[in-house]
Amino acid sequence: MRLLWLRNDLRLDDHSGWQRLADYSGDAAAVFILPAHWRATDKDGLHRLGAARAAYLQQALADLSERLATFPLTLLEGDPVALLLAWHRQQPFELVTHAAQAPEEADWLTRLSDAGVPLHTFEAQPLFDPQQVEPLFTAFPASFTGFRKQVEKKPAWPVPAPQPAMDVSGLRAAACHLTTGIHWPAAPGAPAHPAWLGGETAARGWLHHYLFEQRALTHYKASRNELTGRYFSSHLSAALAWGCLSPRAVWHRILAYEQQWGSDEHSYWLRFELLWREYFHWSLRVHGSQLFAAGGLTGKAVTGVFNAEYWQAWCQARTGWPMIDAGLKELVTTGFCSNRLRQNLASCFIHELGLDWRLGARFFEQHLVDFDVASNWGNWAYIAGAGHDPRQGRHFSPHRQWRQYDPGLTHLHQWLPELGPVTLEQVERHQRGEQLLNYPAPLVLLEC
Ligand SMILES: Cc1cc2nc3c(=O)[nH]c(=O)nc-3n(C[C@H](O)[C@H](O)[C@H](O)COP(=O)(O)OP(=O)(O)OC[C@H]3O[C@@H](n4cnc5c(N)ncnc54)[C@H](O)[C@@H]3O)c2cc1C
Incomplete structure (x- = not known):
């Protein structure tokens, strides 16, 4: 059998x-x-x-x-x-x-x-065959750029074509004599986004809709950093994480799109982001359990303490930073938030609250509909300065980020409606420590 x-x-x-x-x-x-x-x-x-x-x-x-x-x-x-x-x-x-x-x-x-x-x-799960990547294993590129340049060097590594779906009707089924079944907590309700309807059928439908009906790839590079909306990014991550779509199939559908409509910086950039995923995947294969240590891939001590008050506030989305709390609420409610928000949540967790980045990674692991071990832990380590290309870690300036990415407070109003009609300036002043809003005081003052 x-x-x-x-x-x-x-x-x-x-x-x-x-x-x-x-x-x-x-x-x-x-x-x-x-x-x-x-x-x-x-x-x-x-x-x-x-x-x-x-x-x-x-x-x-x-x-x-x-x-x-x-x-x-x-x-x-x-x-x-x-x-x-x-x-x-x-x-x-x-x-x-x-x-x-x-x-x-x-x-x-x-x-x-x-x-x-x-x-x-x-x-x-990967785009490339192991034989293509194995020559890099002895000196795995320390940065994504190094990896990408290897992949894109002429002649660029071909992404193998996906195999057609199997016809399983001829298989002879063996019986299982164990007690079977999974106890599900509840019947799932309708997801907040069509891309989070689980399964290969829905995922293929969403991919086709995104690329060929909506043609949302025409603005991908320009919109991928936005915080809200149905089409600002591809929303393919859950289907890829659970393997309902093969990354090779996605890659080749993008090539088909480029054949039909022409390639540009937007279509290239979606493939570029799939290479980020690929980089983290092979990095985890090469580095293994090292990624999960406090120092991550650097092996150095990366500071991070446990603070019960901060941790409780984080879990309840009551950090007193309305922008971060809105992101946490979205994440916990839907299982998703944009890449830009993930970066800011991780940066605040690590660099403002001083908590251990691995605790933050585990929090995401519980909640993300698209949890992917390599991408999640790889990104958290990267922002903590414990991953690839460590420099000092990625410390984002929250106020500058929100001025750039949510100036109209669309995301904030959607996820923290209880704040009422506040302005960005009021929120910033609150986060700097002025008690202007009817909202908990910030755990730590955000100066910049
Ligand atoms: C702290 C943190 C944790 C993250 N955890 C995960 C995770 O558990 N699972 C996950 O799939 N992505 C993770 N990401 C990467 C990224 O945020 C998501 O892939 C993206 O937001 C999913 O939305 P999308 O499919 O619309 O992305 P798009 O922008 O449309 O990108 C297309 C695909 O490229 C891949 N991709 C894009 N950005 C990245 C990236 N930075 N790293 C790795 N792959 C990427 C994903 O497979 C994604 O579906 C994390 C990022 C951060 C900063």
């Missing part, structure tokens, strides 16, 4: 795992296992399956089951290694699964292999 273990590759399109099942003459099965520890709350009150992530995942699995039609997708919840070994004892199988991104997954695969489970891995 061959068992395909799906993790964050929840699609049929461009997926060599399904191909490996189809190439096999014996019985086949496919399983997704929700790791039980994702739901366990830690000492800081955090877990790894916030409402937005849970809803997306639930919908993505339902969509995949529907696409598979008569071929069953087994759903389990518990310790992935223990469950797979129990199944293997009942009925030996060869395990097919995509290569590990994070050390935790690498550990799962090692333990299964050590226990005698034959293992075949394939790639489902």
Whole structure:
């Protein structure tokens, strides 16, 4: 028997795992296992399956089951290694699964292999083949620019073409005798943005709509730093993080768009951002658990303390900085906020509050619908000065940022309507310590 273990590759399109099942003459099965520890709350009150992530995942699995039609997708919840070994004892199988991104997954695969489970891995998350990137492993580029220049150097590395979706109707299904099912907290409601409807079907629809119906790529580079709106950026991150879309498929759809409408700085820039994702992915493969240490990739002590008052205020979106609280409210309510807001939230957490960047990264991990281990931890480390290109970390000037990115206070009014009709100047003065607004005083005064 061959068992395909799906993790964050929840699609049929461009997926060599399904191909490996189809190439096999014996019985086949496919399983997704929700790791039980994702739901366990830690000492800081955090877990790894916030409402937005849970809803997306639930919908993505339902969509995949529907696409598979008569071929069953087994759903389990518990310790992935223990469950797979129990199944293997009942009925030996060869395990097919995509290569590990994070050390935790690498550990799962090692333990299964050590226990005698034959293992075949394939790639489902990156753009490039490992053979293309491996020459960089011995001296992995210290900056994104170094990586990008390697990729774009003539002749540029080709992004392999995506494989067409597999026809699974001929697979012979093996039964699972374990207790199956996942306990979902609630039926997901309608998401606040169409791109957060989980699953390959919705993701493909959104990609087509964004590129070819709305043609929102015509302004991508100019609008990607905005804070609100449906089309300011691609909103593809959740589909990519859960593997409902393959990055290669997205890349090639952008090329198809460029063929039809011509390439420009905007279409190039969306591919440029996909290269950022790629850079963080391969960096995590190369650096492994080092990324999760306080000093991150630098190995140096990166200061950060625990302050219970600051932490509680952060979790309740009551830092007394209306702009940051609005961003936190958006993140916790929807599971998303723009890249510009993420940068500012992280900068305030690390550089104004002086908290440990890893706590902030775990907070995002719980809430983000598009949580991606490499991109989240890579970006947090980058802003803390513990990642690539460390310099002094990225310390943003909050007032300057808001003058530039939310001068009309559109985002602020949307997420903190209780503030009423305030002006940017009043908010800035409040954040500097003048008690002008009927709002909690700032934890720390924001001078600039
Ligand atoms: C502190 C912090 C934490 C982050 N955590 C995550 C995370 O957990 N998951 C995640 O996918 N992105 C993360 N990002 C990157 C970025 O903010 C999101 O990818 C982006 O906001 C998602 O919206 P979009 O799909 O509309 O992006 P677009 O601007 O449309 O970009 C297209 C795609 O490119 C990739 N991308 C864009 N910017 C980055 C970046 N800086 N780093 C890596 N990939 C990028 C994403 O896959 C994104 O979907 C984080 C950024 C910061 C500053």
